[in-house]
Amino acid sequence: TDEPLVVFTPSGKRGRFPVGTPILTAARQLGVDLDSVCGGRGICSKCQITPSFGEFPKHGVTVQEGALSEWNKVEQRYKDKRGLIDGRRLGCQATVQGDIVIDVPPESQVHRQVVRKRAEARDITMNPSTRLFYVEVEEPDMHKPTGDIERLIEALETQWDLKGVKTDLHILHVLQPALRKGGWKATVAVHLGDANHPPKIMHIWPGYYEGSVYGLAVDLGSTTIAAHLCDLHTGEVVASSGIMNPQIRFGEDLMSRVSYSMMNKGGDQEMTRAVREGMNALFTQIAAEAGIDKALIVDAVFVCNPVMHHLFLGIDPFELGQAPFALATSNALALRASELDLNIHPAARVYLLPCIAGHVGADAAAVALSEAPDKSEDLVLVVDVGTNAEILLGNKEKVLACSSPTGPAFEGAQISSGQRAAPGAIERVEINPETKEPRFRVIGSDVWSDEEGFAESIATTGITGICGSGIIEAIAEMRLAGVLDASGLIGSAEQTGSARCIQDGRTNAYMLWDGSAEGGPTITVTNPDIRAIQMAKAALYSGARLLMDKFGVDKVDRVVLAGAFGAHISAKHAMVLGMIPDCVLDKVTSAGNAAGTGARIALLNTEARGEIEETVRRIEKIETAVEPRFQEHFVNASAIPNSAEPFPILET
Ligand code: FES
Known part of the structure; x- marks a missing residue:
């Protein structure tokens, strides 16, 4: 033609x-x-x-x-x-x-890409739940007795091909003045619905509305709750904020919260209230930071471990405290914010990612969504390190998952001078193999301890303890410098030739920092500290190793360290300790808060929700507690790096 x-x-x-x-x-x-x-x-x-x-x-x-x-x-x-x-x-x-x-x-482009900075990370394609539509509505007429909302819904159908749109009472409250003020032109935010919900009008503005609507991606952790407020049109993160989980007052870790609810009648409800109140305070704060009205938040996605999941939903976590760790539901949930007492848009939707198993929660599903091992050509091991390590191993063929009880040592708990990663904590350590003298860096200062200006740089924070990444580096460096043997014993001053090795009861300790002259703390790495880290890293390694057995492999192509802690540990030191399997060092990458990213993907792309639900159904769950080989691996992995397995790449 x-x-x-x-x-x-x-x-x-x-x-x-x-x-x-x-x-x-x-x-x-x-x-x-x-x-x-x-x-x-x-x-x-x-x-x-x-x-x-x-x-x-x-x-x-x-x-x-x-x-x-x-x-x-x-x-x-x-x-x-x-x-x-x-x-x-x-x-x-x-x-x-x-x-x-x-x-x-x-x-x-409606389905524009929100680019992620990491090369191997998948970009996010926009496909949000809620979109804005400008319509011209027919004016009422004495001869046609239809209501304003019926004519608005008709306009959405004829002008936008949106079928079966529903509405709530709260829209009827504001509809008539809005239509008249806008001269029968209006902008409507419509939640496009999902398998179980028809499309629904969420908001109406007179005339053309310049602004946007927003969604929240929330990572509900046992220690902290972190939220990203995202523009549902551009995909941009407009504000991020976090608070301590107010449930901490009921117990530091998950199991102590489960036992709180077992010991105290109504304890679970108290914790549910606490976490929801905290969440509302966080949302108020984040909306204020972004300068938007909370009522413009129309969608929210939550990721969390199973105990947090149950407590947030108001389900007694009792069953999660004992074998066989049955979840009330492992499916993804699409709810209304009002059902969870969340103070955002009155009809806002809430989506919770599916849980993988009783010990492997929606947070692990979010990590799987973010890191996509199921789409990887090469075999990737993804570990989310927290008080429980959640481990995924897989490639395009299949993905296996387990969790391993690492305990809180990696977060600085159970360590004599341990503390959370906060200003004043030693986070990086090097030990000179000749002199056995340490140098270190403290959070809040970017000067090494043997460099000029160190004293001034820590004048405000002081040196208060050592955090998870610090203790890992310290122990790995001690091993490399020869002050620690493969079984985890610290040598004496005579054996090592270093006055830093001091006697500590019946064992030895390594003196990292003597602050006593300034009235500060003395920071030593003790034998019980090393034991605690050995237990934690052995649990992590044996979980990974067990998945490798099940997969039928004895090496992996790459390792992704997820979680805030994963972002701070050095790959080399993790491998020197035998925390993670032997692997080419530059194939060990950090994914930052992958669970939070997974929440953001599910928020911005509703199709990704169906995708992860499908992936989770296909993930093969391995229960470490019933696997005899787990114990065997654990014993071998207690040595540094391992008493049974070689680390050929590490050694070169
Ligand atoms: Fe062209 Fe709105 S579609 S200006």
Whole structure:
């Protein structure tokens, strides 16, 4: 035919259209992802495109000047009032006049990519639960006795092809003034619904609403609750904030909270109230930080371990405290915020990722969503290190999961000078193998202890203890410097030739810092400290090793360390201790808060929710407690690095 050819980049989609067809219409017909909130009325500017002119041998097109219509009044008015980037046009106004190549910039795509910084991480494709639609509603008329909401719903259907849209009473409260104020034009936020819920009107604004709606990605940990507030249109994180989990007053760790609820009637309800109140305080804080109204938060995704999951939902965690650790439900849950007493938009939705097993929670599912071992070509071991290590091993073929009771030693608990990672904590340690003298770095200062300016740099924080990453480096460095043997015993001053090795009861300790002259603490690494770390790292390693057995392999291609702690430990030191299997060092990467990222993916892309539910169904769960080989691996892994297995890569 003679109709002009329209080629869209980057999608490469192409088709012929009659002269005069708006670019937005052509895009829609070809299924090209081009955004629009105003439905082509020249108001929202979400449909911006960049036409290209000249020769395009690759596409077999030559684009002449005049292949796109002149600026029309609507477009010109928009440009004069609001401005447009040079070369940009409004796709709903510019029409086809000849063969043309049209580029859709990322910000004009509904399903734009939110790029993640790590090379091996998957990007997030936007596909949010809730979107904004601008509509023109028919005015009421004495001859047609329909209600305003019925005419609004009809407008959504005819102008946006949204079928079966429902509403709640709270919309009826504000509907009539909004429609009249906007001159029968309005912007509506519609939750697009899911398998169990029809699309629903969440919010209405008179006329065209410039702003956005928001969602929360919440990582509900036993120690801290961290939330990201995300713009549901751009995917951007507009504010992040965290608080201590207020349940800490009922018990530091999970099991003590489970026992609190067993020992105290109504204890579980007290903890449910505490965590929900904390959450509401956090949401108020984060909305204030972003300068938005809390009622604009229309969606929230939560990830947490099974005990937190149950307590947040108001389910007694009793069964999780004893074998066989049965969950009330392992499925993903789609609820309303009001059911959980959350003070955000009154009809906001809440989504909880599925749990993998009684010990492997929705947080591990979120890590799986973020790190996608099920999509990996090579065999990847993902460990989320906390008081319980959650371990995933797999590739495209299959994924196995288990959890291993590492205990709180990695977080600095059970360590004589241990503390949480906070200013004043020693976080990095090096020991000179010749002199056996240490140097270290303290959180809050970026100067090593043997460098100039150290005293001033720690003047405010002081040296208060050693955190999880610090103790790991200290012990690994002690082993490398030869003050510690493979079984975990510290040599005496005579054996090591170092006055830093001091007698400590019937064993020896290594003096890292003597602050007694300044009235500060003395920081030593003691034999019980080393035992605690040996137990924790043996638990971690044997969990990983057990999964390797089940997979039928004796090495992995890469290791991903997830969790806040994973972000701070050095791969080399972790391997010197035998925490993780032998692996090429630069194949050991840190994923930061992968559980939080998984929550963000599920928030911004509703399809990812179905995807992770499917993946979790396919993940094979291994229960370490009933596996005899776990014990065997544990005993071997108590040595540094291991009494039975070689670490050939480490040794070279
Ligand atoms: Fe809104 Fe073009 S679609 S300005």
